[in-house]
Amino acid sequence: MSRVRTYAEAIAEATAIAMEIDERVLCFGLGVDDPKRVFGTTAGLLERFGPARVFDMPTSEAGMTGVAIGASLDGARCLMTHQRLDFFLLALDQIVNNAAKWRYMFGGQSTPVRLVVRLILGRGWGQGPTHSQNLQSWFAHIPGLKVVMPASPADAKGLLLSALFDDNPVLYLEHRWLHQMQGDVPEGDYRVPIGKANRVADGDDLTIVTMSSMTLEALHALPCLRKAGLSADVIDLRTVRPLDWETVLGSIRKTGRLLAVDTASPTCSVAAEIVATAASECFDRLKAPPRRLAMPDFPVPTSPALTANFYPRAEHIAAAAASMLGRTIDVEDIVASRTSPHDVPGEWFKGPF
Amino acid sequence: MTIRAAGHEPPRVALLRSMLRLRCFEEAIAERYPEQKMRCPVHLSVGQEAVSAAVGLALEPGDLAVSGHRAHTHYLAKGGSMPRLLAEIYGKRTGCSRGKGGSMHLIDETVGFKGSTAIVAGTIPVGTGLGLSLSLRNTKQVACVFFGDAAVEEGVFFEAVNFAAVRRLPVLYVCENNFYSVYSPLRVRQPEGRQIHEMVSGLGVRAMHGDGNDPELVYRTTVDALDSIRSGSGPAFVEFTTYRYREHCGPNFDNDIGYRTEAEFLRWRAADPVEAYERRLLDLGTVTSEAVRDMRAEIAAEVADAFAFAEHSAFPDAAEAYCDLYAGEDGT
Ligand SMILES: Cc1ncc(C[n+]2csc(CCOP(=O)(O)OP(=O)(O)O)c2C)c(N)n1
Numbered sequence: 300m301s302r303v304r305t306y307a308e309a310i311a312e313a314t315a316i317a318m319e320i321d322e323r324v325l326c327f328g329l330g331v332d333d334p335k336r337v338f339g340t341t342a343g344l345l346e347r348f349g350p351a352r353v354f355d356m357p358t359s360e361a362g363m364t365g366v367a368i369g370a371s372l373d374g375a376r377c378l379m380t381h382q383r384l385d386f387f388l389l390a391l392d393q394i395v396n397n398a399a400k401w402r403y404m405f406g407g408q409s410t411p412v413r414l415v416v417r418l419i420l421g422r423g424w425g426q427g428p429t430h431s432q433n434l435q436s437w438f439a440h441i442p443g444l445k446v447v448m449p450a451s452p453a454d455a456k457g458l459l460l461s462a463l464f465d466d467n468p469v470l471y472l473e474h475r476w477l478h479q480m481q482g483d484v485p486e487g488d489y490r491v492p493i494g495k496a497n498r499v500a501d502g503d504d505l506t507i508v509t510m511s512s513m514t515l516e517a518l519h520a521l522p523c524l525r526k527a528g529l530s531a532d533v534i535d536l537r538t539v540r541p542l543d544w545e546t547v548l549g550s551i552r553k554t555g556r557l558l559a560v561d562t563a564s565p566t567c568s569v570a571a572e573i574v575a576t577a578a579s580e581c582f583d584r585l586k587a588p589p590r591r592l593a594m595p596d597f598p599v600p601t602s603p604a605l606t607a608n609f610y611p612r613a614e615h616i617a618a619a620a621a622s623m624l625g626r627t628i629d630v631e632d633i634v635a636s637r638t639s640p641h642d643v644p645g646e647w648f649k650g651p652f
Numbered sequence: 653m654t655i656r657a658a659g660h661e662p663p664r665v666a667l668l669r670s671m672l673r674l675r676c677f678e679e680a681i682a683e684r685y686p687e688q689k690m691r692c693p694v695h696l697s698v699g700q701e702a703v704s705a706a707v708g709l710a711l712e713p714g715d716l717a718v719s720g721h722r723a724h725t726h727y728l729a730k731g732g733s734m735p736r737l738l739a740e741i742y743g744k745r746t747g748c749s750r751g752k753g754g755s756m757h758l759i760d761e762t763v764g765f766k767g768s769t770a771i772v773a774g775t776i777p778v779g780t781g782l783g784l785s786l787s788l789r790n791t792k793q794v795a796c797v798f799f800g801d802a803a804v805e806e807g808v809f810f811e812a813v814n815f816a817a818v819r820r821l822p823v824l825y826v827c828e829n830n831f832y833s834v835y836s837p838l839r840v841r842q843p844e845g846r847q848i849h850e851m852v853s854g855l856g857v858r859a860m861h862g863d864g865n866d867p868e869l870v871y872r873t874t875v876d877a878l879d880s881i882r883s884g885s886g887p888a889f890v891e892f893t894t895y896r897y898r899e900h901c902g903p904n905f906d907n908d909i910g911y912r913t914e915a916e917f918l919r920w921r922a923a924d925p926v927e928a929y930e931r932r933l934l935d936l937g938t939v940t941s942e943a944v945r946d947m948r949a950e951i952a953a954e955v956a957d958a959f960a961f962a963e964h965s966a967f968p969d970a971a972e973a974y975c976d977l978y979a980g981e982d983g984t
């Protein structure tokens with residue numbers, strides 16, 4: 300029997316289940332108990348678990364991240380939430396110098412840092428240069444951190460539960476454009492292992508590696524490729540550190556072609572890392588130069604006129620995939636199927652945030 | 653540059669005019685936002701105009717200013733161009749940031765407005781750095797930093813203010829305390845009984861406070877602070893209490909969603925700073941109702957012109973996303 304939930308509901312459900320299982324789980328961050336409940340992702344928690352465990356905080360991202368680390372050293376499991384990843388940049392010192400290093404620099408003897416930081420990735424409606432950054436590769440660069448980027452409601456739930464019961468700091472990057480997405484979500488304490496990618500489509504001609512919202516774009520690109528007689532493996536990474544090399548490289552060895560799609564800009568990106576590893580690990584199996592498809596190497600501008608073709612979408616994935624196979628294909632169907640303006644996730648979104 | 657003498661009279665008519673202008677501008681945005689042509693977040697200052705108007709008039713044209721996410725009225729009060737501000741919100745090439753920034757990233761260096769940004773407290777150290785350079789150049793200019801009650805919870809606030817105090821920098825910190833950060837009341841963010849200005853005073857900075865809905869008080873307090881800064885006594889901090897009428901971000905009223913009460917809103921609304929000041933000046937005979945009517949008509953025309961400019965301006969070419977990244981390059 301199917302059990303349909305939105306991505307936002309799946310996050311709230313996973314949090315509630317974790318808080319039910321372990322009374323040491325705390326949930327805090329700006330707005331977690333406010334009327335909007337962080338786009339619905341913390342709905343019901345305050346009522347169920349009370350203000351001692353679900354609470355708002357001062358606008359002090361740096362300090363409060365350190366507070367979460369400290370609480371976890373006394374056995375708490377902290378789930379912090381930021382309405383935009385960009386706000387969390389104030390806390391880099393705590394996450395990089397403390398959370399990521401604590402276990403290692405004390406010779407593995409410390410109490411685990413059980414900290415999950417939810418970071419929302421903004422997009423569209425003029426979010427602009429400081430409200431829409433996708434900095435997963437910064438975090439993935441840091442040994443000691445785990446970084447997950449769920450692409451479906453089920454994974455949103457399963458990865459959050461795994462993160463909350465992991466004994467390491469985990470950054471959980473969730474895309475604002477996925478919050479409203481619906482899908483089957485298993486009941487109960489459902490966990491998706493951290494570090495395992497998900498093959499969401501099977502094909503022979505090329506491997507498309509994706510993450511987060513780009514997984515959906517890649518799936519939208521498939522019918523168009525199929526029409527041209529092309530098939531692709533689509534590997535949704537789910538976790539960008541530790542990365543599931545076995546699945547990714549296995550697929551590349553099978554297809555001989557790699558298109559690494561990223562939600563971020565290309566330089567030093569996760570996609571770049573995948574291309575580099577593919578080149579060094581399966582060079583002899585490659586039939587074409589591996590490619591990245593990512594954001595422009597620029598900050599995100601605000602005006603809708605400037606973002607119109609800024610984000611890679613399904614048509615770009617389809618065109619890039621086809622060109623790697625020496626083909627040009629018609630992507631008109633994809634473009635024509637879209638009913639809402641490019642800068643909103645759907646007709647339901649009317650601004651302002 | 654001419655420097656104002658301490659203790660002089662507030663420019664009453666100009667204060668009223670500025671408040672009416674800021675109100676009219678922000679309300680027009682609220683009214684037209686549902687047209688879906690202003691496709692970026694907007695943080696309106698409706699209800700808070702007295703602070704911007706009075707500080708704007710107290711500052712000298714040569715002074716510098718920076719601000720945060722709720723910056724439209726700071727920008728206008730500092731002399732920024734209304735049509736270019738609006739064009740920015742419309743995402744047009746003629747916008748003050750050429751469409752790159754939107755409502756939260758404004759600039760007009762020709763009037764000393766050095767930038768507003770969207771990360772809470774992000775410009776507090778930047779404004780402090782302006783003050784450092786001004787002090788090294790030994791000008792009599794002041795750097796003014798606008799921010800809200802939540803910004804004083806960020807570490808960079810303390811770091812920057814501490815440095816300004818150590819070096820006696822010519823910085824005016826203007827804190828608009830509207831009691832909320834988004835939907836979070838002060839009580840969940842700062843300890844009960846704490847006065848922000850007292851805390852800052854403890855940092856070794858001259859701190860003053862007052863009713864931010866009394867434009868004359870704001871003006872006098874700010875002029876007093878500016879005089880002491882210009883005389884070399886170091887930075888000053890002014891805290892003004894005020895109230896935002898509309899939702900944190902966007903055009904609507906949201907007193908019904910549960911984070912504050914309609915009764916609280918109505919209490920503030922009943923003492924509306926713009927209406928109260930208009931009544932006061934009419935009672936005093938400082939202005940006539942005809943003069944106010946003319947003022948309103950002029951302002952309405954200015955705002956209508958600004959909308960026409962924004963609407964009729966061209967969008968930037970998509971390729972313009974790929975310029976302006978590094979100095980010394982005009983293209984990619
Ligand atoms: C570092 C950071 N954290 C959180 C946010 C989200 N945010 C945007 S405006 C705002 C409220 C700030 O409140 P205050 O400083 O009192 O200004 P007001 O909105 O009341 O004018 C918050 C929390 C942000 N932009 N930057």
Ligand SMILES: [Mg+2]
Nearest residue numbers: 800801830832
């Ligand atoms: Mg406030």
